[in-house]
Amino acid sequence: MAKVPYSAVPSAEPQMVATPDQRVSVSGAAFGADVANAIGHLGQTVEKAGDQMFARAIAIQQVNNKAEADEADAKYMMEAGKLQADFNSLQGKDAVDRYPHYIKSLQELRLNVRKDLSNQASQKMFDSASLSTMGRTVFNGAGHAASQNRRYVIGASQARIDATTDYVRTNPRDENAFRDGMRTMEGEVRGTQRDVNGWSPEQTEEAVSKNRSSMWSNRIAGLARTEPFAAKKMLDENRAALRGEDADRVEGVVRSNLNNVGARNIEAEVNSDLRTDPSGRAKTLLERQNEAREKAKAIDPDNVVFQDMAVQRVLAGYNQSIQAKRDLDLDNINTISEALMKGGPGGKLPTTVDELTAVSPQVASAWEELEPSKQRSFMRALSQNAKGDVAWTQAGLKRYQQLVGMAQSSPDEFLDVDVTAENIPNSAKVRLVGQQAKAKAAPEGDPRVRQAMSTLLPLLGPVGLGSRTTQNQADYDQFVGALADQMHEYEDVFKKRPQGKDLQDMAGRLLQQMHSPEFMLPWSKDYMYKMPIPDEVLTRAKTEFKAKNGYEPSDDAIRREYIRQQYQKLYGKPQRPEAKS
Known part of the structure; x- marks a missing residue:
């Protein structure tokens, strides 16, 4: 059965109980709380709108600043491009000498464009882009200057070689100058040109061989102008020093001059009698041509062109002498004929040789230069004058x-x-x-x-x-x-x-x-x-x-x-x- 707990000590005690709080439930709206809240929210909205407008103004200015900077950068790029184009047109040493001025011009141009910007923000943006542009332009200019400097050095070196070669061609008999020229050439090729071009040993030897061949060919060609036979001997003795194209070219020069000079010398020998007898009665034309061909064969047996040229030269010399003699005879005949038919200053027609030669010194000289057979023909005219x-x-x-x-x-x-x-x-x-x-x-x-x-x-x-x-x-x-x-x-x-x-x-x-x-x-x-x-x-x-x-x-x-x-x-x-x- 259930038991109820029991205690002999009372558990209840007296308590202090407050008077109950009496409250009346009234909303804040009754006292204007909503209005206050609305005003508070309005302030927040206005504050946010101000922030947004300021941010928008900042954004617009940033856009303007960037546009101004971009425009300035574009202007700088165009002007810098013109400076680079002008600099790239310079060649050789001019490009090297003008490179510092080129850099200075780029810097001055950038600063001149920068100072026209409206604010520092635009200038900072411009600096970022323009410095990059200037750097690239300076770098490109440096490459052009280096390339032109290389060309200048190589050109100056080759000019020294060419000048030496030209002197050798003009003075082919100057042995000391030729040897000095060879040393100068090898020094330029093995020194300056090899270093600047970065040649390998094989490339260097190839360049030396080309220039050596050129110097020999020019020397032989120069000698061929006045001494073709000596040039032919020099060519035969130094053929190994000549490269293929140089050998072909100089051989043609030597042969041409050998043919011309040789034919002229043969003509002078064969037609030597024409100096004293322009009529050429000592030998017939056929005899002269045969003699010329034999002399040409003795000099160069296999050169048929040379033999033909010698024969043609003899023929031309012979015809020229005969024509000159004929022209002289015609001039003399005309002079005497005019004297025979017009007479002297007094108008009297000559009837004797003495009267004829007394007409004028020119007539006397013309009479002396005529052959006896032609003088006899005028005797008839003198007789006719005597008859009337x-x-x-x-x-x-x-x-x-x-x-x-x-x-x-x-x-x-x-x-x-x-x-x-x-x-x-x-x-x-x-x-x-x-x-x-x-x-x-x-x-x-x-x-x-x-x-x-x-x-x-x-x-x-x-x-x-x-x-x-x-x-x-x-x-x-x-x-x-x-x-x-x-x-x-x-x-x-x-x-x-x-x-x-x-x-x-x-x-x-x-x-x-x-x-x-x-x-x-x-x-x-x-x-x-x-x-x-x-x-x-x-x-x-x-x-x-x-x-x-x-x-x-x-x-x-x-x-x-x-x-x-x-x-x-x-x-x-x-x-x-x-x-x-």
């Missing part, structure tokens, strides 16, 4: 026209004509001698007459006068002479050259078929340019002209007047341009 001048004849006029034509169509043949021996008046001889002088100066003949003949080819071809041949040379020369006379007459009247229809009409008149004044038979026709002046016409013309003008005309004037009259009878009187209506 001859008059025009039909045969003489025809021969004169042929000679005038020959001067145009065959100048060389015309120069060989002895005018003084021709049976024509002195006045005509004087003109022909003058034409010989012109033909000598311009052997191709009068270009105006040549052009006219070319223009008239369609007209002349059908009558056998298209070109000068062996069969028609007499007629051809006579026509050319007559045409030349008519062209000169035309120019005297109209003051211009005949062309086009005028020239064709002129040629057509000269080719007009006419009866010979000697034979009035129906079949005795011939071209007008072949018609002679009848003797009675010649005499009558002289008489009439003298009666009208008071003096006797020259035969040439009568001949021109006769042809003019024939033209007037057949084709009407020519009129000057201003007289035409």
